[in-house]
Amino acid sequence: MANSSIAQPTSRKGLFARGRGAGRQLEWWQQLLLQAFCLTVAVSVLFPIMWIVTLSFKEAGSARPLKLEVIPPSLSSITLSSYQAVIEQPLSKSAGDISFWKLMGNSFFLAAGVSFFSVMIGVAAAYAFSRLNFVGRKLIFLSIGFILLMPGIATLAPLFAMLAKISTSLEVLRIIYFTMAGLLIAGLALMTISRIRSDDFRAGSAAFLVGGLAVAALFLWGGTQIEIPKNARPFELGRSLYGVGLAMISGALPFAIWNLKGYLDTIPKELEEAAIIDGASPNQIFFRIILPLATPALAVTAFLGFMAGWTEFALTARFINKADNYTLAIALQTMTGQYATVSWSNFAAMSIMISLPVSIVYLALQKYIVGGLTLGGVKG
Amino acid sequence: MASAESSVERASDSAIPRPSWWARTRTSRTAYTYLFPALIVMSIITFYPILYQFWMSLTDFGPSSINPLAKNYTPPKYVGFENYQLILQDKLATKNADLASFKFWRTLGFNIWWTFSNVIFHVSLGIVIAVMLNVEGLWFKKIYRAIYILPMVLPQLVIATIWRNMFDGQYGAINLMLKIFLGPAFPSGGIDWLQRIEPVAFGLPLSYFAMLIANIWLGWPFMTIVATGALQSIPKELYEAASIDGATGWNKFWTITLPLLRPAMVPATILGIIQTFNLFHVIYFISGGGPLGQTEILVTQAYKLINNNSLFGIGAAFSVFIFIILGCISAITARISRVAESYDG
Structure with missing residues (x-):
């Protein structure tokens, strides 16, 4: 992919010569292959994250979803009730009473x-x-x-x-x-x-x-x-x-x-x-x-x-x-599991609420x- | 401090008198003032526990041996190296029936293989993706960079629990996705990623592969970031000179990129090895060491001995083994990094 452009005249404008200050242009097929590669990686990175985000927007108390959804099916289906439910009662009654x-x-x-x-x-x-x-x-x-x-x-x-x-x-x-x-x-x-x-x-x-x-x-x-x-x-x-x-x-x-x-x-x-x-x-x-x-x-x-x-x-x-x-962390652990007693949407909301504050700071200090x-x- | 010595000193070098002991140790004293809080804290809660641990490992320390004021207090009894023997001979079931599937050498072997297989993927994927991202003229570079950092940014504990749910035996996201891709070929009962006992390949259960996938997802971005930093510091002239000499892209990758990445990648790899070797969250939350302890690593096993079984004495002996093993690993990696650092490229 590191095809040299040295030998070629610099005036030659590639089909996709739009990159800011890019000293080199890629052939269209190179760009396409690279994009396909990068996109595959991006999708695999985003897959679990999108899945959990979508899950957290479901109705509070939703059990395991039977269909694979990585984006909410419709805007109207988005609800924050899982977040609300977790904030109101993070632990199940048997696990203990704590806000x-x-x-x-x-x-x-x-x-x-x-x-x-x-x-x-x-x-x-x-x-x-x-x-x-x-x-x-x-x-x-x-x-x-x-x-x-x-x-x-x-x-x-x-x-x-x-x-x-x-x-x-x-x-x-x-x-x-x-x-x-x-x-x-x-x-x-x-x-x-x-x-x-x-x-x-x-x-x-x-x-x-x-x-x-x-x-x-x-x-x-x-x-x-x-x-x-x-x-x-x-x-x-x-x-x-x-x-x-x-x-x-x-x-x-x-x-x-x-x-x-x-x-x-x-x-x-x-x-x-x-x-x-x-x-x-x-x-x-x-x-x-x-x-x-x-x-x-x-x-x-x-x-x-x-x-x-x-x-x-x-x-x-x-x-x-x-x-x-x-x-x-302990509360999150009580929410994990396959059984019907734990709600997956509540779990998703909880995991996002734990991650969000630290992840934002991490990004800033990255x-x-x-x-x-x-x-x-x-x-x- | 002998006066004869100092007089000799003075005789030989009369212009500069030898400074007094108090003056000579001045920097040491300043240094120890700065170190004082850290040394006090660490000697109480870091170094002393290690010694205490060694003593504990020679006793039958149990939950009733902790508090001398409790009614059911039984002082820990000295048992010599019995705990170590029990661990090495896989006879922990005599202490607690839960531990029937405990096998020390299998756990150690699995731990080493786990580390090795993960780090290989992390480093190679990390470098490949970094090189791809570094190609000049690639569109949407910034967007990709922002996405690729995500696995590093999220807390490991949360990622582990999410992947545990993704690998759910029936309706996990992975199973649902495979169902879409495989269609009718997908087994109707679903793939039981985490509980299937029979090994699938190399004598390893399916849960190992599930965790491998999860941990590859988790680990490569760090390597990519390190590699990207190193890539950007490689002078472009090297590639231009190579092009003039007629080198292909592949040649350039092997003769310029890889050797110049090495100084940055070696410390990152060592860090990765040690982190993966002790990767508690992924194992504990995804497979829990199961099925039948086949994917247990040393830290999760030690944790279970202490937390679930309250076998403090045996847990301490187990931790001493972890100390020894990690000491060996660090000695090996230190040697490797010294060899790598001496490379002058």
């Missing part, structure tokens, strides 16, 4: 928590691995790489056994909460003081101060709102979304470190060298140069962590035993994601 928004909230909490903590902790470690030389660097980094190869399920048994051991009464939990909030506020206060004392106190620092105070106030207010009912069951870490989140971070953090380190390595060193000559410390380089430049990588890594948490199934299914803590995956991916 769709609660499911979504749980999934979001898990996904956002995992991605936030793994990126926050990960970027500092990635900076150390990328830019600083220290004793044990290679050993630690290699062990992280090895962890990365492991599927999350390979450490499920010990994580479950460990986390399920931890259970505490809610009073203790409240004390822990206030201690954590206190530490956070103290940290914020320290940072604010150091900002004020430094000679470049600017609008950004003021915003930082106000933001910090607001967060502190929110935490304290939230703490006073905690009410502990009498005879409340003790909090079991291994049975809560916090436990699932911790178990997920055990895999997400090494991934974040590895991925971010791969990206930080591509940031040219000249900038830092200039900063060092100007007398910048490693801290200043990290906060003033590396972090701003790494924003796209941070966003991508956070998003990949978010996506993993959003559709996390295996750990959640093992840890969670109360319908209150179910996530979207360029950075693919670059990052091959860059920070497995490097032997």
Whole structure:
């Protein structure tokens, strides 16, 4: 197909010479063959997607369709009642009583928590691995790489056994909460003081101060709102979304470190060298140069962590035993199957509602994601 | 820190005094400050569990061994390497009757074959489609690119459940489509893609082929994207020079395109191998390892041991096997990638 056009005069206009800036025109039969090929691939890609979209537009509670439909038969047959039904009652009565928004909230909490903590902790470690030389660097980094190869399920048994051991009464939990909030506020206060004392106190620092105070106030207010009912069951870490989140971070953090380190390595060193000559410390380089430049990588890594948490199934299914803590993935699983008890149109609506938010963000970040995956991916 | 040593040092190089230990370790200290949160978190929930797992694998850890405060608490008993033996000798049925069809070597063999067959398709399809899409003057390129990315964009879990329904034994989309194409030749009872026990080819059941189709659909776009990136960085002059020398399109593909794709494709392939080897969602949701455990891979088997059968000790031993096997695979792939990287083309 790579027929040369070099030997031919450039003035020769092909039959289909319309491509913008195309240096070369294809013969009509070449174009036809290529189009046929690309179209076949496109149809095979679209087939399952169109099938599920069509299915989701059917009447709520529709069972297995007896006819193959990949586009809705008519405009009037399109109904959103399946979506409505799923939002009203995502789980069947026997599986548990939980609203769709609660499911979504749980999934979001898990996904956002995992991605936030793994990126926050990960970027500092990635900076150390990328830019600083220290004793044990290679050993630690290699062990992280090895962890990365492991599927999350390979450490499920010990994580479950460990986390399920931890259970505490809610009073203790409240004390822990206030201690954590206190530490956070103290940290914020320290940072604010150091900002004020430094000679470049600017609008950004003021915003930082106000933001910090607001967060502190929110935490304290939230703490006073905690009410502990009498005879409340003790909090079991291994049975809560916090436990699932911790178990997920055990895999997400090494991934974040590895991925971010791969990206930080591509940031040219000249900038830092200039900063060092100007007398910048490693801290200043990290906060003033590396972090701003790494924003796209941070966003991508956070998003990949978010996506993993959003559709996390295996750990959640093992840890969670109360319908209150179910996530979207668990709900989707209860809707799969061949039996007449599950509605295929509801399943289709559910799968689309799970996919849509993350898929849109994925499309937007696509360029950075693919670059990052091959860059920070497995490097032997 | 010996004073004699430092005096020697000073004598030899009096202009620059040897910096103190505190000054010399300064970068290390800065580095560990940055690493501190990550190291604390990882040592508690990543590294410690691995050690704990090894200890668990040497005991008969069961669901009642978890909580020391529970009434029915039974401390885990040390059993040596019995768990490993049970796994290697396929004798897990003695622990739980559900596991009668468990066969370790078959699972491992299937897992390797599963990885191999999938990645071959992913890489070759990925490259072919990327090359086709990269032909200059092709119409609707942007539309095709936008469509081809879709399998990558959708969450794997959702894709797996959708394909599970597509392969439904009676009215799945695949059966309905085949019915249209085959007409009367289509078996009246439908094709039971996922539950048919008898192997169809190479000793593998139909559910393997169903999952292969689903996973090929899932996996090639990533390879296409990687290959497209690499293709666009190949200078056009190479092709022009080859044309002048009279090379055909086929020659150019083999002597220019493929060798120059290699540096990009090797890491992507390794990533694909490891991901496919541990591909939990597709197996667990489409075939569930069935029929009779014939399409079980290591991760799904480990998950079932822990989740369905609550055999934590045996599950831990099984996971240790996964560690060892993945360690071997990564060693092999690291060697391959080193060989590939040394290529100077």
